[in-house]
Amino acid sequence: MGFYNLETLKEDAKRHGITVLNPHINKSRSVCIIENDAIRLGFLNVLGLGEAFAKAIEAGKAKQGDFRSIGDFLERTGVPEEVALNMASAGAFDNLETNRRKVKWEIGLRYRPVNSQLSLPLPANQDMVDLIAPDELGEDAGRIQCTQSFSRRPYYGKVTPSFQR
Secondary structure: OOOOOHHHHHHHHHHOOOEEEOOOOOOOOOOOEEEOOEEEOOHHHEOOOOHHHHHHHHHHHHHHOOOOOHHHHHHHHOOOHHHHHHHHHHOOOOOOOOOHHHHHHHHHHHOOOOOOOOOOOOOOHHHOOOOOOOOHHHHHHHHHHHEOOOOOOOOOOOOOOOOOO
């Protein structure tokens, strides 16, 4: 099954009446699992998230319980910013905040590289802004781009240029 890309497998599951759930920071594991007659995608299906970071996420969860916030997740796991942004695009933080743009904004505010300097946990709430949720096309394009696919062909969906002449 390794030669089918993830989107093909998800569409096939949908045709057979099986629901495919996005990765979830508190419910997913490294690999896909069955959850209430549905398939929950694993961390290894997120672009750029390898086995080491998947194990770090599971270890952080096992050590101190569920992640309560995005800042809590970033502090306890040590995943790189790019991987956290890909997880946000794939929907892994939807249980904390459904607007993925806000999640990405917060990741940008709270991310501190591991082993670069001691962290000073300052509040970031005053730097949060009200961001409009992207339309359906934007969500699909981000999700497809940030879930790992074994096909090297780029995704060309319903993208229309918005040039003003």
